[in-house]
Every structure is written in C-alpha cells, then in structure tokens.
Amino acid sequence: MKCALRDTPVVCFAGDGGFYYHLAELETAARYGINAVVIVNNNGALNQEIPHFDRAYGGDPDERGREMWGFSRINFATVAESLGCVGMRVEEPAQMAPTLEAALAARRPVVIDVVTDHRAFSPKTWTGEEDSKGH
Numbered sequence: 001m002k003c004a005l006r007d008t009p010v011v012c013f014a015g016d017g018g019f020y021y022h023l024a025e026l027e028t029a030a031r032y033g034i035n036a037v038v039i040v041n042n043n044g045a046l047n048q049e050i051p052h053f054d055r056a057y058g059g060d061p062d063e064r065g066r067e068m069w070g071f072s073r074i075n076f077a078t079v080a081e082s083l084g085c086v087g088m089r090v091e092e093p094a095q096m097a098p099t100l101e102a103a104l105a106a107r108r109p110v111v112i113d114v115v116t117d118h119r120a121f122s123p124k125t126w127t128g129e130e131d132s133k134g135h
Contacts, residue, residue: 002036029109030084037103043116080111
C-alpha cells in the first residue's frame with residue numbers, strides 16, 4: 001500500500017504471529033525508503049487460537065498448552081533497528097498516541113512494538129459454538 005501511496009501515511013496493524021512472516025521486509029523497507037508504520041500487537045502468542053487449542057486438547061494456557069500457541073518474548077523495536085528501521089516500544093496505553101505521532105513524523109519505516117497481555121481477547125463478532133468460558 002505504501003509503495004502505491006508514497007505521500008500518504010500508511011499504518012499497518014499486525015499481531016506478532018503474523019508479523020514473524022514479514023520481518024525480512026523491514027530491511028527492504030529501510031533500503032528503499034518505504035516509510036510505513038507497523039504496529040505490532042506483541043502478546044507473545046497466537047492468542048486468538050488459545051480457546052481452540054484448549055477446547056481440542058484440554059490445554060493449560062499457562063503450562064504445557066502454551067507450547068501450542070506461545071512465542072518467546074521478543075522486542076520487535078530492537079529487531080526493527082537491527083534491520084535499519086526505527087523501533088519504538090509501548091508498554092503503557094498512555095504512550096500509544098504520542099508514539100504513533102512520532103512514528104508518523106519520522107519519515108522512515110517504523111515498527112511500534114506494543115506489549116500486551118496474551119489473555120486480552122478481541123470481542124467476538126461471530127456467535128457460533130462457544131465453550132463454557134464464552135470463547
């Protein structure tokens with residue numbers, strides 16, 4: 001999108017699981033001046049998958065079950081910097097707005113690593129089969 005709209009601010013939101021697929025593109029963005037801002041929901045997990053794994057395998061989300069959906073804790077701001085981009089990290093909600101403003105003003109490719117809790121689920125929009133916990 002940013003390549004097509006070079007003069008338009010472009011912000012991409014990705015979970016950490018999805019972002020892992022595209023890490024190498026940060027070096028390309030830095031090299032070619034593709035100045036998009038990527039916000040990474042860094043919860044160390046494929047958290048939207050947790051209820052499915054728990055239902056299928058009776059997993060314990062804090063122990064063995066985590067092997068199915070959890071990641072090591074990574075600082076994506078540091079990774080971004082090592083690939084030639086700007087890295088920013090948000091650990092408190094109040095930091096988000098000023099960090100996004102700074103990212104958009106940077107005129108460089110930026111990764112905003114937003115540290116979140118793997119137990120924070122997005123609201124469901126589909127009301128299909130649910131387990132006893134409402135997942």
